[in-house]
Amino acid sequence: MKLGPRDIGPAHPPLVIAEIGINHGGDLQVAKDMVRMARDAGCECIKHQTHIVEDEMTEEAKEIFPPNADKSIWHVMEDCALSRDDEAALKAFTEDAGMIYISTPFSRAAANFLEELGVPGYKIGSGEADNLPLIRHIAAFGKPVIMSTGMQTIDTVRASVDILDGAGIDYALLECTNLYPSPPEIVSLQGVTDLIKAFPNAVVGFSDHSIGPEMALASVALGACILERHYTDTRYRKGPDIINSMDPAELKFLIDRSREIHTALHNPKQRTGPEEDVYRFARASVVADADLPEGHTITAADIWARRPGSGAIAGYDFDKVVGRTLKHPVRRNQQLTWDDFT
DSSP states (O other), rough: ETTTEHHHHHHTTOOOEEEEEEOOOTTTHHHHHHHHHHHHTTTEEEEEEEEHHHHOGGGGGGGGOOTTTTTOHHHHHHHHHHHHHHHHHHHHHHHHHTOOOEEEEEEEHHHHHHHTTTTTOEEOOOOGOOOOHHHHHTTTOOEEEEEEEETTOOOTTTTHHHHHHHOOOOOEEEOOOOSSSSOOOTTSSSHHHHHHHHHHSSSSEEESSSSSHHHHHHHHHHHHHHHEBBBOOOOTTTTTGGGGGGHHHHHHHHHHHHHHHHHHTOOOOOOGGHHEEEEEEOOOEESSOOOBBTTOOOOOOGGGESTTSSSBBGGGGHHHHHHHSSOOOOTOBOOOGGGGGG
């Protein structure tokens, strides 16, 4: 798939998405500082969250408290959401920095607003992964979609994937666990391979809510092409997502190490050119294990394989020497050659 100018897939290094989300606490300048630091860390893509609370929730949400917050979900989002003008400014700032800007719309109004802004694609969060009318509405824009699949099974996410397939758009599915933070006991790396097998039309990635980069990096070796993690300028900032957010140093580490893993993942099993010097000394050559006379027929007890590998007969040809007859005497530890035999 393609998101703005960025090609995404197994042939390309993983796209690391820094999710600012609501970590800016509703402060545009803080959000801009986060973007600037992400750019300096080498990040290509910023993800925001677009909350238009009155279209996103009903009054009942004022009585629902997330496990990682001390206020209702309504008031969390009300306090942390950027205004429409501020989000437009953040998008412009991000793109002026040479980065891709996407966001998760949590309502129809938010999706329409992002479309007016001209985002290159959409992120659908795990909470909306089975919100069929919203997915249908977003897919109708005809732009790429990245959808997290936390709290879903392969079977329950099929209806949403059918909508994306039916719209004829490029899309990615991210394995995700929605607990903040997610301990290894409930994180599913197997989910990456399960999604790859179940949905061949999808680019597959990993949205990580664990602490530390290990799970995200491990997912690259399993085929994840997108890595998304919550991101903040400093973990000393207050906010419901800060506990499982990476800072700029960790962001750079994730980008650099994921690219290295991707590079190694595509190298076939073979002896490489740079290994040749090591190969010459590290492998073994077949040698006489005793002084042997002319006309002697070699048994396995007469020979051995010892370093260096500069001899004519490699250790892996040991068995081919057994049963051959010497044309002339040889000394113990003499590297044997095929010309030594009749």
